[in-house]
Amino acid sequence: xxxxxxxxxxxxxxxxxxxxxxxxxxxxxxxxxxxxxxxxxxxxxxxxxxxxxxxxxxxxxxxxxxxxxxxxxxxxxxxxxxxxxxxxxxxxxxxxxxxxxxxxxxxxxxxxxxxxxxxxxxxxxxxxxxxxxxxxxxxxxxxxxxxxxxxxxxxxxxxxxxxxxxxxxxxxxxxxxxxxxxxxxxxxxxxxxxxxxxxxxxxxxxxxxxxxxxxxxxxxxxxxxxxxxxxxxxxxxxxxxxxxxxxxxxxxxxxxxxxxxxxxxxxxxxxxxxxxxxxxxxxxxxxxxxxxxxxxxxxxxxxxxxxxxxxxxxxxxxxxxxxxxxxxxxxxxxxxxxxxxxxxxxxxxxxxxxxxxxxxxxxxxxxxxxxxxxxxxxxxxxxxxxxxxxxxxxxxxxxxxxxxxxxxxxxxxxxxxxxxxxxxxx
Numbered sequence: 399x400x401x402x403x404x405x406x407x408x409x410x411x412x413x414x415x416x417x418x419x420x421x422x423x424x425x426x427x428x429x430x431x432x433x434x435x436x437x438x439x440x441x442x443x444x445x446x447x448x449x450x451x452x453x454x455x456x457x458x459x460x461x462x463x464x465x466x467x468x469x470x471x472x473x474x475x476x477x478x479x480x481x482x483x484x485x486x487x488x489x490x491x492x493x494x495x496x497x498x499x500x501x502x503x504x505x506x507x508x509x510x511x512x513x514x515x516x517x518x519x520x521x522x523x524x525x526x527x528x529x530x531x532x533x534x535x536x537x538x539x540x541x542x543x544x545x546x547x548x549x550x551x552x553x554x555x556x557x558x559x560x561x562x563x564x565x566x567x568x569x570x571x572x573x574x575x576x577x578x579x580x581x582x583x584x585x586x587x588x589x590x591x592x593x594x595x596x597x598x599x600x601x602x603x604x605x606x607x608x609x610x611x612x613x614x615x616x617x618x619x620x621x622x623x624x625x626x627x628x629x630x631x632x633x634x635x636x637x638x639x640x641x642x643x644x645x646x647x648x649x650x651x652x653x654x655x656x657x658x659x660x661x662x663x664x665x666x667x668x669x670x671x672x673x674x675x676x677x678x679x680x681x682x683x684x685x686x687x688x689x690x691x692x693x694x695x696x697x698x699x700x701x702x703x704x705x706x707x708x709x710x711x712x713x714x715x716x717x718x719x720x721x722x723x724x725x726x727x728x729x730x731x732x733x734x735x736x737x738x739x740x741x742x743x744x745x746x747x748x749x750x751x752x753x754x755x756x757x758x759x760x761x762x763x764x765x766x767x768x769x770x771x772x773x774x775x776x777x778x779x780x781x782x783x784x785x786x787x788x789x790x791x792x793x794x795x796x797x798x799x800x801x802x803x804x805x806x807x808x809x810x811x812x813x814x815x816x817x818x819x820x821x822x823x824x
Contacts, residue, residue, distance in 0.1 A: 400805050402798050405791050406659060412487055412788045413665040416781075419480075423785065424669040427775045428702050431767065438774050441474045446773035448472070455688050458776055461485070481780060488783045490819065493525065493807045503555060510576070511547050514815060518616060519548050521809050525639060525822060527556060529612055533636045533824060536610040537561065539603075541596050541626050542618055546573035549589050554580060558612075559587040561603055565595045598625050602633070611635045617817055620647025624656055624793055627823065631800045638797075638823035641809075645789050646673040657795035668785060675778065676785035683813055692772060693724050699771045700759050701732050708754070709741055729756035790819055797823045 416423055421437040430436035449457060453470070460466050463482040467473055508516045529535055536559060540549045543562035550573075553560040564570050570593040577589050592603050613630035615623055623642040630638045654667045668676070701716060716735045723731050729752045736751065758764060794804040802823050810818035 400803075402795070405794050405798070405804075405806075408487065409660065409665060409788065409791045409795070410663070411483075412784055412791075413663075415483055415487065415784070416666040416668075416788070419781070420666070422778055423672045423675070423781055426671050427771050427778065428699070431699070431771055432703055432706050436774065438777065439474070439476060442477045442777060443770065443774065445470075445472060445474055445477065446777065447770065449773075454773065454776065455685055458688055458779075459683050477777075484780055484784050488787060490787070491807045493809045493820070494521070494811060503551070506580070507551055507555065508547075515547055517814050518810060519551060522548075522616070522639070522820070523551070523556075525809070525820070526552065526558075526612065526614070529637045529639065529822070529824070530556070530558060533612075534610060535612045535636050537605075537607060537612070539563065539606060539611055539613045539635075541613065541615045542622065543616075544569050544573070546577060546589060546591060548614075548616065550577055550580065553587045553589040554583050555586070557585050557587050559590075559605075561590045561592060561606065563592045563594060563596050563603075565593070567593055596622065596625070596629075598629055602629070606633075608633045609636050612637045612639060614638075615640045617641050617643040619644040621649065624796070627793060627797060627821075628656075630823075631797065631802065636824075638802075638821070640793075640821045640823070641817055641819065642786075642790060642793070642821075643677065643817040645676045645786065646670055649673055655792050657792050657799055659795050659799070660792050668789065672781075672785055673789070675782045676789055677817075678779075678782060690721065690724070694721070695772050695775060696768050697724055697728055697731050699768045700728060700764060701735055703764060703767065704732065704755065704758050705736075705739075705741070708758075709736075727756060728759040729753070732759075786817075786819065790821060794821055794823075797821070 419437070425437075427436075446454070446457070449470075456469060457466065460469070463478060463485050466481065467478055508519075511519075526538070538549060538552050538558045538560040540546070540560065540562050543549055543564055544566070546560075546562045546564075549560035549562045552558040562570075562573065564573070570591045574591050577591075590603065590605065594600060611630075611633070613626060613633075613635045615626045618626050618640060620643075623640055626640055627638055649670060651669065655661055655665070659665075698716070717738050719731075719734070723734065732755045733748065733752050736755075737748075790806060794806055797804045805822040807820060807822075808818045809820045812818050
């Protein structure tokens with residue numbers, strides 16, 4: 399998408415679609431259990447419950463509605479229509495092109511750089527260099543730049559004076575230390591690390607020349623992305639290159655959108671759970687990952703049902719645990735979470751609680767409910783990518799309203815880097 403009309407048309411389509419499924423989008427599966435009602439079409443639920451594990455894996459990983467229709471002739475027509483609309487709404491131009499990948503840099507350039515970060519840097523460098531040439535860019539400002547891997551490469555190999563703003567003091571110290579170890583390359587520019595928070599109210603480094611500046615955020619978390627865009631526009635920066643992530647972080651319910659178009663048209667508001675779903679929108683093609691996710695969900699749903707039934711607790715957040723915890727029995731996993739929540743009064747009751755937990759989990763009725771919750775969550779998951787695009791359109795239209803040009807494309811394979819949509823603002 400490149401034009402204002404394209405962005406507005408897509409926003410209106412998505413808003414209308416989301417308004418038809420408001421409770422599915424803005425509420426978690428846990429909100430409806432235990433209980434007797436949920437907003438999902440019974441025909442859709444019966445279809446999903448009829449699928450075996452292999453079929454559910456295929457349903458989870460296939461991004462093609464035609465493929466699903468061919469594989470599942472019994473796919474309800476209303477569900478098929480919804481999936482088709484979501485698929486069409488998620489079509490974006492792609493910048494994933496082997497011809498755009500730069501010639502391989504020397505191994506030293508990527509020393510101690512993880513595979514994912516190396517892949518991302520290689521895929522965005524062509525766009526950075528194109529912006530450098532077209533807009534006479536002389537400086538790069540990398541917001542949340544961590545150890546400065548990207549900034550080090552742009553300064554050393556492509557003569558862009560590079561600045562890293564990073565709030566983690568350890569990352570800044572380590573980045574400085576590593577940058578001093580690199581050999582000097584003729585024509586290389588300086589790299590500067592700034593240990594500070596980035597916000598709309600925080601002053602930027604004095605060395606920056608706005609009209610020759612590219613402001614970059616490679617997965618700027620939550621509202622940091624829109625703060626980055628607003629700051630760069632107010633600064634009159636030459637160009638902006640931004641990838642969002644964690645759309646639920648820093649979100650304020652009373653200020654859901656940033657562009658006037660969303661506000662004036664009263665477009666559908668996404669609440670916290672919808673934004674969380676947008677942050678997790680990608681399709682695992684690995685069967686083992688699918689099976690692991692299934693077990694995690696089963697344990698989490700069972701714990702939710704147990705707490706509601708036996709403790710009269712309805713808790714959304716039971717704390718993060720290492721994935722190894724899900725290799726234990728449900729009783730061992732759940733007992734750890736119940737202790738974390740301080741719902742067992744003394745040690746003597748632990749063994750009794752453990753027996754009750756495993757009996758509860760093994761109950762066929764509970765297993766049936768857990769499975770129902772899991773397949774409905776698979777269905778809810780299909781909205782994720784469209785929700786992410788909707789949120790990014792809001793940011794793109796904000797930039798348009800400030801007199802900028804905007805391009806939205808995918809830059810990474812989503813199996814390597816799921817948050818793969820970049821906004822280029824000039």
